[in-house]
Amino acid sequence: MTCSKIFLGDLPELTSDIIHHFKYDYKTLHSCILVNRLWCKLAIPLLWEDPFSIKFPKNYHFIEIYLHNLNEADKTKLNEYGINVRLFPSNTLFNYSSFIKCLNTYTLIFSVEKWVGIIKTLNNDNLNTNFDQNLNIIKLVYKSLFKIFIDNEASLHTFEIEIITQKDCDYFEISLELILQNPNFIHDLKILDLYFFATIISANSFLKFLYLNCNLISSLYFQFPIFNDDNISIEKYLSQIINSQKNLKKILFGDSSNLSLYNSLSSLKNSNCSNTLNTIIFFGIDFKNITILKEVLDQLIVLESIHILYCLSLNSNFIQQIINMTRPFKLRSLFNSEFLQIDESLELLLQKSGDYLENLGLFGNGLNQQLLELIIKFCFKIKFLDLSGVDNININSILNLIKNLNQNLYYLSIHQSSDDLALGSIILRKLGQIIPLRLEYLSLTLMINPNDFEIFLKNSQNVFIKKLLLRNKIQEKTYDILPYIKDYVMKENRVKYLAFEEINFENYISLSSLKAEVKEFNLYNIKILSFDELNIDCYNFVKEMY
Secondary structure, X not given: OHHHHHHHOOOHHHHHHHHHOOOOOHHHHHXXXXXXXXXXXXXXXHHOOOOOOOOOOOOOOHHHHHHOXXXXXXXXXXXXXXXXXXXXXXXXXXXXXHHOOEEEHHHHHHHHHHHHHHHHHHOOOOOOOOHHHHHXXXXXHHHHHHHHHHHOOOOOOEEEEEEOOHHHHHHHHHHHHHHHHOHHHOOOOOEEEEEEOOOOOOHHHHHHHHHHHOOOXXXXXEEOOOOOOOHHHHHHHHHHHHHHOOOOOEEEEEOOOHHXXXXXXXXXXXXXXXXXXXXXXXXXOEOOXXXXXXXXXXXXXXXXXXXXXXXXXXXXHHHHHHHOOOOOOOEEEEEEOOOOOOOHHHHHHHHHHOOOOOEEEEEHHHHOHHHHHHHHHHXXXXXXXXXXXXXXXXXXXXXXXXXXXXHHOOXXXXXXXXXXXXXXXXXXXXXXXXXXXXXXXXXXXXXXOHHHHHHHHHHOOOOOEEEEEEEEEOOOOOOOOHHHHHHHHHOOOOEEXXXXXXXXXXXXXXXXXXXXXXXXXXXXXXEEOOHXXXXXXXHHHHHHHO
């Protein structure tokens, strides 16, 4: 009876809660639209919160629906540039422009460029494109989209600004003027991601604007280069942004100079967020000469999660500050980017934080047998394990670690360093015997022999892996393992997503590029993606999970 009422729309609040669970499941949301008017009304806003995301279908024609709201003057300009505005819908069922909640400047530029290319192709104008004219069209559409969102009273929840090249700077300067004139567009921001790897002329103006107008940010990520022209002002405004927040829960320090990191950490100590901040992510940071960690971290009374991703100077000076903390150091993630100093202080760090460690990535001497034994001794809760540079020396310790973690492990990546078929054989034959039953993600970059691969598949036949990534590092002789994938993976429906590629110095073959094969796997409800599309990197994993 309750189920019937939900479908009939008699319980709108409950129906809304259910549909929100499908927020990132676009296929299901599209199905919800067809149920009835209420379901359609609830699903449409979710589909249009983040249409420029790479998760969204890549036909880019949704841009035309936005441009339906263009004023006549801008439509005339597009016509003059050869864009047939008659392709735009004459009317729409919803005010789609008002639904946008997430915007990434990089994906917005990319999407507009792709859309302009598609439209010019439809107009048979793709062969003799005037570069300046093309650029003017893209800039006009880019600016128009911002105007449309603002005019339709959209309010962003997430704003990601990626400035990598001068082109990105130019586009951002176009939109910045509109944003400064219309503060309500980003007044209610909850997630702000500033990725400035090129100098923005108006950086200080924008940061000052954020400090004065946005104080509801819960997640703040910033990565600024050391070579910025005006680091002092930027550091001042960053500190002010941090201090002005009323509910800051997560912060990421990325690729900052030592001075910038020092000032930003200092601002945490005296900010309003000492009672709210529960997650800190350090990404690509050099901790050399950073001596205030203990002083700052001890002030953050609700801090539950610390992540160290590819940072430098993780030496005894850094570790001693952690050991001297009065509060627990809840290290959830550790991914090394340099040779670790394996000594008594590192053992003390693992002893202090081993109970909290959930995500671990090691390469180089991080795969040292002594360190692996310390991890086995102190770290029992690892869920995400990324091992690069596996060789014959450390393989037994690695397998012991995987076996020791057992059913806690959900994500596992193993990357073979050497071109050694025998090593690939050892990994496949032994891994199949100890693979956790609850494993959701497995990425293997190995030299794969078909016989060993078949043994691995037989030994792990009771394991369903949601995402399976296989990269076969072949040499002169090609070992065709695709038939085994079809027999033991496809036909037995043992995965939901699959990426497979064969690679050497001369050849590269990806299953995702073979249309007939992709179609065959689809018949078994297995989605084929490229290795890069399916790969989970620690940076995005930590940002999304904590």
